[in-house]
Amino acid sequence: MITSLIVRRILLGIVTIWVMSGLVFFGIEILPGDVADAILGQGATEETLHAIRTELGLYRPAWVRYLDWLGGLLQGDVGEALGTGRSIVEMMAIRLPTTLTLGGLTAAIAVPLALSLGLLAAMYPGSFFDRTITFGTLIVISGPEFLIATLLVMLFAIELRWVPAVSYLSQDPTFQQLARAMFLPVMTLVFAVLAPMTRMTRSAVLNVMTSPAIEMAILKGVPRMRIVLWHALPNAFAPIVNVVAINLAYLITGVVVVEVIFSFPGVAKLMVDGVQSRDIPVVQACAMMFCAIYVGFYILADVISIVSNPRLRHPK
């Protein structure tokens, strides 16, 4: 029962990614022009267009090119960038560790912090601490990421001069260089992710607190600490895992903005540069990578929810 549920969820995720790949690929086909027009731009003549179309195999029907692209995607070969002609996978492979370190460090700091803050706030709803958390997170949520980043740069890079404002990474950085380069981007992301995660944790726990079982415990006179940790938390586990997954997925938006602000040499920067130069293959490849990660988080969250929740293990 439970394995079939998990298998079904993973299959659904794979189908989702497959549908996404179709949308990413055929979205380009809506346009009147094609990749050849994009490469040559204004100075295109019929002969050069023809030459490039033949070279790239653009005369084949769209679905053949799609299958070709999808096959390449599965084998880790998504072709060359239009501008430089370099292998896209190679470009992404160089930049992927930086992006993953950025996201990983942020998650390592933000997740435990957000869970504890959210839980504490839910433990004493309406208290001064709870109101501070609710109001503080509302403020951070409302601010665009670049405002947080700007304020942090002004404080740490310009006023205090602790770290450089632009993250430059040499080929073989020492730990200290890496830490200094990572400090501001990670801190910006932690702020951006911490706020929604704390709020959602708080409301997930509060939501469980209104269930009849908890009401019963309150009526019995069980101490609040015990109610929250013993009765509410196990039931709130699945929603909290969901909260973490949603926010780690949300981290992707933050990563895009933060990498651009700090000129961080990651995959998101590669993608934004690709959009700017209209390098469609690069954009498609990066988009697929981020989307796969995004869907992956949701699958993981659902699987954990299924495993941890007895009621989901035996659906009606």
Added chain:
Amino acid sequence: MNQAADTATAAPAKRRFQFPPLGVYGYVCVLILVFWIVVALFAPYIAPYTESEIVTGTSFAPIGAEGLLLGSDYLGRDLASRLVHGARTTLTLALIATILAFLLGVITGFIAGIAGGWTDSVISRIVDAFISFPTIMLALLIVSIFGTSLPALICAIGFIEATRVFRISRALAVNTMTQDFVEVARARGESLWWILWNEVLPNAFVPLSTDFGLRYTFSILLLSALSFLGLGVQPPEADWGSMVKDNMTGIFVGAAAVLLPALSIFSVTLSINFLVDWNLARAQKDISDELVK
């Protein structure tokens, strides 16, 4: 029958106007929003210069210098004028996008929720496919396909938000359709359009209006993020997000040109979020009161 219909429609309308007092913060938020609306509406009359006029040779002139209220930006344009014009661009574009999102999302959501069956399945699966994308990825993809013209930006943001509006509209419609009074209306032989207009829409109005506020802040933030990445509103048009990006070099001289546009976005989104949150908090208040006692 007429009488019954009258009281049924009058009751929720009356409740809507019995808001509890807003409190000091609430009034400050309302004031901020009114301020920006006035600024956006009368931008050309308020701003001393046009948005692209270079008025001084000094880049990043400090606040009050050379007779410029808020100093100058990186090209020596009047910052105050650009902020005022930026208010108009940012707030209007996001508003049109949000209205578009609601027209598209509410209509399809209600159709799916009321019709049910395969109509619902088909529309829902299509929307699911788009919802599976991270918002910013979808935005970047659409922009890389259709470019950064203003109509393209509005459609991109409107479309992305519409998928989210669809979800809530469909849920609200499905919810209402299970109620007894809809059953009665159907038994009476009312058409689906009649039910939509007279039963579903009035019941969905309050939750949808709260969602409109949230969607509007998301639209502002998404537009600003795109502009900040250089993929939104293009120069020389003033827009809060692109103003932050263009003046980023001024951060080292501590120029207001970076902070003020970012803070303007923040003041609008925070005010709306605060009012929405306060509205939602009323619904949850009973729960918290119970636990605090």
